[in-house]
Amino acid sequence: YDGSWSAGQMHGHGKITFPDGISYEGEFQNNKLTGKGVYTWPTGACYEGHVVDGRREGRGRLSFTRSAAVYYGQWHNGLRHGHGYENGDVYDGTWENDKKKGLGTMRWFQTRQQYSGEWDNNDGRRHGYGVLYYATGARYEGYWLGDQKHGPGCFVFENGEVWAGVFAQDRP
Numbered sequence: 001y002d003g004s005w006s007a008g009q010m011h012g013h014g015k016i017t018f019p020d021g022i023s024y025e026g027e028f029q030n031n032k033l034t035g036k037g038v039y040t041w042p043t044g045a046c047y048e049g050h051v052v053d054g055r056r057e058g059r060g061r062l063s064f065t066r067s068a069a070v071y072y073g074q075w076h077n078g079l080r081h082g083h084g085y086e087n088g089d090v091y092d093g094t095w096e097n098d099k100k101k102g103l104g105t106m107r108w109f110q111t112r113q114q115y116s117g118e119w120d121n122n123d124g125r126r127h128g129y130g131v132l133y134y135a136t137g138a139r140y141e142g143y144w145l146g147d148q149k150h151g152p153g154c155f156v157f158e159n160g161e162v163w164a165g166v167f168a169q170d171r172p
Helices: none
Strands: 002-006 009-017 023-029 032-040 046-052 055-063 070-076 079-086 090-096 099-108 113-119 126-133 139-145 148-156 162-167
Touching: 023 046
Parallel strands: none
Antiparallel strands: 002 009, 009 023, 023 032, 032 046, 046 055, 055 070, 070 079, 079 090, 090 099, 099 113, 113 126, 126 139, 139 148, 148 162
């Protein structure tokens, strides 16, 4: 640890490097990593934002070295929670315990697809009613279960033709 001390405790601004190579530079309060700070992992991943008792909490940004993905948004108890965004692929919606939950829109950069609708509780999969827009111009409007088309829905082809009916396990 290199930084400020108060009454024998890390307090104020400082930098600590842990045995596993992870480092934290930022605010300390009574020996706890609390306040604004920057975590850096040996892989090059980096978190900048608010920290409470060493965990990501409140608003923060997580970036990676091997991926263009960047998460900007809310954190709770060290996990993505609330609203946030990822770069490359973009998700605009709510998070709970590091998973997409409730209403949200996901845009996949590589496939140029977009889904707007409901996300499953606790596993971040499409679930409930939603619309998937394909890069070809086709779209599916209907119900999802476990990230697959399941239940009443319609598929609108690129040429405007429509197939409406019931889907089961991603198939009409």
